[in-house]
Amino acid sequence: MYEEILNNTAHRDSPLPDAPWVMMQQWDHLLFRHYPIPCHVLTPYLPPGLQLDTFYGKAWLSIVSFKVSQIRLRKMPLVPFADSSLQINVRTYVMRGNRKGVYFFSLDMNRLLAVLGARVAALSTYFANMSMENRDGVIHFSSERRGKEAGRLKVAYQPSSDIFYAEHERLTNWLLERYFLWTYRNGSLLRGAIHHKRWEIQEADVQTEKQSLTSFLSSHDLGAPLGHYAASQVALIWMLRKER
Known part of the structure; x- marks a missing residue:
């Protein structure tokens, strides 16, 4: 399977x-919820070495929720006791030199081992009680952080269009086709990389009941969101490396 992915670039x-x-x-069952946001609001939250990436002068923040499964290390069988988990990431869009990617503000996970592994990899990660349930084609996703740091998400979503590929140089393509990520730890900027086939997506109808994962921002700063749904994607992940 991975050879087919690597040959699709x-x-x-x-x-x-x-x-x-x-x-x-x-x-x-990925839900992408994209919010337009003024550049001056996000810029102070970026670490040194990263520049905010914009689409026609507008910055974006996205909340992505999904199920993770089939975890496999290179040349190894499936990871035991890690058959599936749930995850949310809150991210914005950045550049460093000629590379475009994302910067993660937070990741929420419901598997403690995954949380610990992500923290070792210098990602800002939270342990959360999470659930995902498919009720007659509508995905109900709920998450609440454990511990002192508050953060909740409760949404229901379903695809509302035929499957399509995002057109090059359009906003949807700009938001989704990102293959580098950055994080910041102990004064150092770290870069990771991923690869997968082109996204097959659908428009999504979304009902949001709770959302406090962006409490570091004012709710007035977030514009009306766009919603996209992807049924599945297989991704290859590279090790984080320190930027020079």
Whole structure:
């Protein structure tokens, strides 16, 4: 399977990393919730070395919720006791040099081992009680952080269009086809990389009951969101490396 993914690169705007990938994951029932936001609001939250990426002068923040399964390390069988988990990431869109990618403000997970692993990898991660349930084609996703740091998400969503590919140089393509990520730890900027086939997506109808994962921002700063749904994606993941 991974050879087919590696040979499918025409949709990327940068070559694959020279180093070998280290992990494969399958992502299912993904909801992308994209919010336009003024640039001056997000810029103070970026670490040194990253520049806010914009689409026609507008910045964006996204909340992505999904199920993770089929976790496999390179040349190894499926990881035991990690058959599936749920995850949310809150991210914005950044650049460093000629590379475009995302910067994660937070990741919420419902598996403690996954949380600990992400923290070792320098990602800002929270342990949360989470559930996902498919009721007659509508996905109900709920999450509440454990511990002192508050953060909740409760949404119901379903696809509302035929499957399509985002057109090049359109906003949807700009938001989704991102293959680098950055995080910041102990004064150092770290870069990771991923690769997968081109996104097959659908428009999504979304009902949001609770959302406090962006409490570091004012709710007045977030514009009307866009919603996209993807049934599944298999991704290859590279190890984080310190930027020079």
